[in-house]
Amino acid sequence: MNDERVSKSRKAKGFILRSLVYFSAAVICLLLAGIIFYILKRGLPHISWDFLSGKPSLLDGTVGILPNLLNTLYIIIMTLIVVLPLGVGAAVYLNEYAKNKKVVRIIELAAETLSGIPSIIYGLVGMLIFVQFCSLGTSLLAGALTLVIMTLPTIIRTTQESLKTVPESYREGSLGLGAGKWYMIRTAVLPSAIDGIVTGCILSVGRIVGESAALLFTAGMASEILTPAQAVSEGGAGSTLTVSMYMYAKERGDFDTAFAIAAILLILTLVINISAKLAARLLKKGKGK
Amino acid sequence: MQSKTISTVHIRQKPARTNSFADFFEKFAHIVFSVCGFIAVGFVVVITVFLVVSGVPAIREIGFAEFLFGTKWMPTGDFPEFGTMPFILTSFYGTFGAILIGVPLGILCAVFLTKTAGKRISGVVSSAVNLMAGIPSVVYGLVGMIVIVPAVREIFGLPDGANLFSAILVLAVMILPSVISVSETALKAVPKEYEEASLALGATSTETVFKVTIPAAKSGILAAVVLGVGRAIGEAMAVMMVSGNVANMPKIFGSVRFLTTAVASEMSYSSGLHNKALFSIALVLFIFIMAINLILNLVVKRGKK
Known part of the structure; x- marks a missing residue:
């Protein structure tokens, strides 16, 4: 760098560009740190056991997010139950069954298209298809089914990537011992692709937890505690954490509650990120690579 | 075989x-x-x-022309007008502004991650970027509403800080993670020989990055930009919380309504033709997104060749 042969103007240009690079990295880190710090500072003081385990009531003047926590959990479970077989099945088809390159390309293109569609459009289409056309009404079920379409590409992609790394010798060995194709997939291929499936699940959970626009018109805005049986029934409407946070901030102007929920969402995001990383590392190790 | x-x-x-x-x-x-x-x-x-x-x-x-080019959106009046030009232009300007701020920042940060930083620091920064990608959009909206909107009001001496400018700032932050991760992949894919050749010819390492590596990665970086456009144009909740949500023709310091927020904010109370018109807005948005997807595919394909 301190070479005499490099002219001063070149040095100056290099210095400016390098400073810009450092500057932008610093800006991004400071931004994130600022956002995290601010949300935790404003949100954490309002989080208490009563807050986590209560429900909002105007009569008692209490604020609680238990219904929203439960709704988020219900939606995550319902979505994963439906999307996992579909997504893993699609990935298996793409990697093990499909022979026609064009067919594979079309399906991959469709999955890419799905992942590019904004969530507000999913919200509308979910409303049209599940709420109105399938007459499920505004319900957690309709919301979960909408999220199935939304998270499908993630599951397909991660599973497919993982299936690609399963050694060909596993398949040959299994087939050579006389296994049928389905038996081979079930016993040799899928267990070795478990890391991709788990990563896909965790990423989908992250997406579901953070989703709001797609749920606004499909899952509703109510904040009543639902039993699991109510949650899967037609009329079981309710808001998840993000939707209720939006309602608190925008409709009611209750920013203390909104920040408390934001802090919880932030912590959840952090946990999901870390567990995605850990899962990928641990399960890859288990693969013996 | x-x-x-x-x-x-x-x-x-x-x-x-x-x-x-x-x-x-x-x-x-x-x-x-x-x-x-x-x-x-x-x-x-x-x-x-x-x-x-x-x-x-x-x-x-x-009417097709009236719908696309009409500049007035008054769906509930006695003589309702359904011009979506304000939304289309707002979405366009908002996305353009977000790209203008977010893309240079994102590309420079990707350069930092791939070329400048040591392994440990780049690990820390890239997990920060990952975390940023995971933060729900309503959380960005909330922070924008409480921090950016009042700040914009104070700094520019406006009666209300909820305007296009605030929305652009929030969008710029929200597209950063995708811009960074895609351009990072693109920069990493540039063959080492290119850089070595440039260094051997006497270019400094900074010159090499900006004159060899980035041009070589340009189709990947273009993909990052297009992806950022898609993200920005489709974002609804965060923008709804900071843009003021009034159907004006876009002005940088005026309250505006995007394509996405028009749908999100009016869906719950609309009826009749108004309701149907919201679905038409969604269709317009969908067509934009499909066009962006198509461009993305072309860019990526050309990059692979």
Whole structure:
């Protein structure tokens, strides 16, 4: 760098560009740190056991997010139950069954298209298809089914990537011992692709937890505690954490509650990120690579 | 190839050993997996059909030109007007502004991650970027509403800080993670020989990055920009919380409404033609997104060649 042969103007240009690079990295880190710090500072003081385990009531003047926590959990479970077989099945088809390159390309293109569609459009289409056309009404079920379409590409992609790394010798060995194709997939291929499936699940959970626009018109805005049986029934409407946070901030102007929920969402995001990383590392190790 | 020979051998032996039930089961599994495989295609078709069917009638009723180029959106008046130009232009300006701020910042940060920083620091920064990608959009909206909106009001001496400018700032932050991660991949994919050749010719390492590596990665970086455009144009909740949400023609310091927020904010109370017109807006948004997807695919394909 301190070479005499490099002219001063070149040095100056290099210095400016390098400073810009450092500057932008610093800006991004400071931004994130600022956002995290601010949300935790404003949100954490309002989080208490009563807050986590209560429900909002105007009569008692209490604020609680238990219904929203439960709704988020219900939606995550319902979505994963439906999307996992579909997504893993699609990935298996793409990697093990499909022979026609064009067919594979079309399906991959469709999955890419799905992942590019904004969530507000999913919200509308979910409303049209599940709420109105399938007459499920505004319900957690309709919301979960909408999220199935939304998270499908993630599951397909991660599973497919993982299936690609399963050694060909596993398949040959299994087939050579006389296994049928389905038996081979079930016993040799899928267990070795478990890391991709788990990563896909965790990423989908992250997406579901953070989703709001797609749920606004499909899952509703109510904040009543639902039993699991109510949650899967037609009329079981309710808001998840993000939707209720939006309602608190925008409709009611209750920013203390909104920040408390934001802090919880932030912590959840952090946990999901870390567990995605850990899962990928641990399960890859288990693969013996 | 080896696997094929083995599997044919296996098939030849099969009738001797397996019963028809197992055969049936194999076929059944094949069918089930094929159905799963095509379900993504099915979803795309269903979404398109539903949006077109519910979006086209209102455009017909209002008139194509009136709908797209009308500058007034007054859906509930005695003489309702359904011009979506304000939303389209707002979405366009908002996205453009977010790209203008977010893309240079994102690319420079990607350069930092791939070329400048040591392994440990770049690990920390890239997990920060990952975390940023995971933060729900309503959380960005909340922070924007409480921090950016008042700040914009104070700094520029405006009566209200909820305007296009605030929305651009929030969008710029929100597209950063995708811009960074895609350009990072693109920069990493540049062959080392290019850089080595440049260094051997006497260029400094900074000159090499900006004159060799970035130009070589330009199709990947372009993909990052297009992805950022898609993210910005489709964002609804965060923008709704900071843009003021009034259907004006866009002004940098005026309250505005985006395509996404028009749908999100009016859906709950609209009825009749107004309701149908919202689906038409969604259709317009969908067409934009599909066009962006198409461009993205072309860019990526050209990059691969």
